[in-house]
Amino acid sequence: MTDVDYCVIGGGFAGLTAALRLKQAGRTVALLEARDRLGGRTFTETRADGSWIDRGGAWIGPGQERIRALMQDYGVPSYKQYTDGEAMMLVEGKQYRYTGTIPWSMSPWVAMNLGAALLDLGHLCKSIPLDAPWTAEQADRWDRITLAHWLNTHVVSKAAHELLETAIAGAYTSAASEVSLLFALYQMASGGGPGFVLGIEDGAQDSRPVGGMGAIYRPMAAELGDAVHLARPVKRIQQDADGVTVFSGKTTVRARRVIVAVPLAIASQIRYEPLLPVDRSFLHQRMPSGAIIKISFIYDEPFWRDDGLSGQSAAPGSPATITIDACTDTGRPGVLCVIVEGPIARRIGQLDPAERRRTILDALADRFGDKARTPADCIEQDWSAERYSGGGMLSHAPTGVLTQFGHTLRTPCGRIHWAGTESSAVMCGWVDGAVRSGERAADEVLEQDMVTASGSPANDRGAHRGNP
Ligand SMILES: Cc1cc2nc3c(=O)[nH]c(=O)nc-3n(C[C@H](O)[C@H](O)[C@H](O)COP(=O)(O)OP(=O)(O)OC[C@H]3O[C@@H](n4cnc5c(N)ncnc54)[C@H](O)[C@@H]3O)c2cc1C
CATH class of the missing domain: 3.50.50.60 (FAD/NAD(P)-binding domain)
Structure with a gap:
């Protein structure tokens, strides 16, 4: 004892x-x-060459002062997420390249729908008392409906709907039909609104600690x-x-x-x-927690950077739903991180590892070219298969x-x-x-x-x- x-x-x-x-x-x-x-739910693996891979939580953003305070205590510097170059959206069989947060290169109609929905959500978030979201004036109404219902009734463009569903429900690593609208608003509000949750620069993926979590x-x-x-x-x-x-x-x-x-x-x-x-x-x-698989493909070089790409892409429905550049501060080796969430993560989690890897690499090659097919290494973490996490990134209501x-x-x-x-x-x-x-x-x-x-x-x- x-x-x-x-x-x-x-x-x-x-x-x-x-x-x-x-x-x-x-x-x-x-x-x-x-x-x-x-x-x-953070797990940093150090590799033989001294580089490191975050198998779980990795990014930090503005407003996250308490993790920053720990970094200061232990002398851990941060570095900015690589955002130079174009990001990509793949919707309804078409590929759109863009810079910034909103993919304006898609049709103005889609961009307008996206922008309006984000404004609406931001406005709703402002009415949530963070200490007690259940006391919000509209709490009862919003807790009766799902995020899917809100998207269905507020976002007319199919492409914008798919993108928002992937991005927002993706944050809960579940289908939008599983998540209460009140919870979604509360969780976004707790980070400062949808701009923070979905953003890279000045958003939740703004920077990373050197050496990982x-x-x-x-x-x-x-x-x-x-x-x-x-x-x-x-x-x-x-x-x-x-x-x-x-x-x-x-x-x-x-x-x-x-x-x-x-x-x-x-x-x-x-x-x-x-x-x-x-x-x-x-x-x-x-x-419950949602489902998330994080796969880091390691290449000798971040070849996508030379091709004018940031490494960031979103493809609703694809087994490589989201990609992001996950190199260390030195930029070597090249690490391209694939994040698969919700129902797709559960589905591809059941494939045998070789088939899962092939399916994902095919999707990467469509986006980044044939060089993507031959990573030197691959580190995969399926958080739903972890007894003491039961999924990730977070529990939702x-x-x-x-x-x-x-x-x-x-x-x-x-x-x-x-x-x-x-x-x-x-x-x-x-x-x-x-x-x-x-x-x-x-x-x-x-x-x-x-x-x-x-x-x-x-x-x-x-x-x-x-x-x-
Ligand atoms: C793939 C993924 C990506 C993410 N990305 C980000 C990101 O980029 N930025 C960010 O800020 N957040 C991110 N998150 C979320 C972040 O990782 C979590 O919010 C955070 O790590 C949760 O910390 P915690 O201490 O609350 O819970 P946990 O980290 O889950 O810690 C709980 C601990 O309890 C232990 N435990 C469980 N049961 C028992 C038991 N019976 N007895 C003893 N111990 C037990 C577990 O093993 C675990 O170590 C991500 C999460 C995942 C999974």
Whole structure:
């Protein structure tokens, strides 16, 4: 039995941040991570030539000050995403090249539809209270309809519809018919609006840390030292009037409080004693992750740059739905990243690896020429096949969930506190949101214990509201 002040479950950015903040506040902490690695939905692989590949979360953008603060603490510089050259859209069998955010080279009608829809969405996002999106004036109405319904009724041009569906539903790595409009608006608003979510320059894909996300999470882990326990999947959390006991195989941790920093659907696999309050338990059951496969093709050179292309392309319905230049700061080797999301990711995830690779390379060759057919290497990560992620990039809420259960996203259940990017009101779904959630959860437990120490009754509402 390890006896500490606090236990943190999950070694993604949320859990690492929470544990570090507690340690820096002079408390003892045990961080239990199920996998034999840290980083969670970020995973940086260093290659023999010293270059690196981010198999999961990779990009950062303006407004993401908390991940930036960590980068500053650990001396990790950033570099700008390569955007020189033309991007590509492939819609209804035609290829359009363009620069900037809106593909004006498509027909004015399509561009107008795209622009108008983005303006509309931006306007709706402004009315969402980030701390409590379920209290938005139109919350009930927007939580009854899906993103697909909104697109169907607001975007007339078929091409614009396909592009928006790919881009916006793609962010939830699900079909637009699976995602509540209220959730989509809230998540976009938490990042500052659709321009941020979909944008490269000054958007969510503006820059990357040199060395990848691992350059940040590795020194965090080093600072935590022997507080980190790998290969410790937590199976059970028992709470009583004095503390919590956390069970993970042969390791048992006794602590005053526990922070659970695992994806929502995965949190439902832990056994809670007593049972969690019904609304929190139902939240776990109702916020699934989507499907995403990230494939990095490695070439000697980023040959597309010489051809005047940025490497960015979007092709709704294609097995290589989105591509983006993912070279390191040196630009060598050439790394072209293919991101496949939602229903297509589930479909191609079932192909045998050789067939999947051939299908995707055929699509790349159509866009970037024959040189694309012969990568020197390929690194593939199917996040849906990861037991402790259950998909990616983030959990989303289907219709009815935010208005019914959203209020439990951050509410502690007795001595159990919740972190994870999905619990962040700002940058929900991004690494920065994970960091913010870890900071908030750590502050919360410290504050609760200060209240207890000062003699006032601790605010442990919900501790025993569950059924025995
Ligand atoms: C392919 C992909 C691309 C992405 N791109 C970007 C991007 O470019 N920029 C960006 O900002 N964000 C991106 N994201 C999202 C970003 O990666 C996540 O928002 C962020 O990493 C989530 O951090 P977290 O700590 O909340 O959760 P996680 O990273 O999921 O951490 C949870 C941890 O809990 C562990 N765990 C689970 N169950 C248990 C258990 N029972 N016991 C112990 N441990 C357990 C897991 O192993 C994991 O380490 C991307 C995600 C994916 C998958």
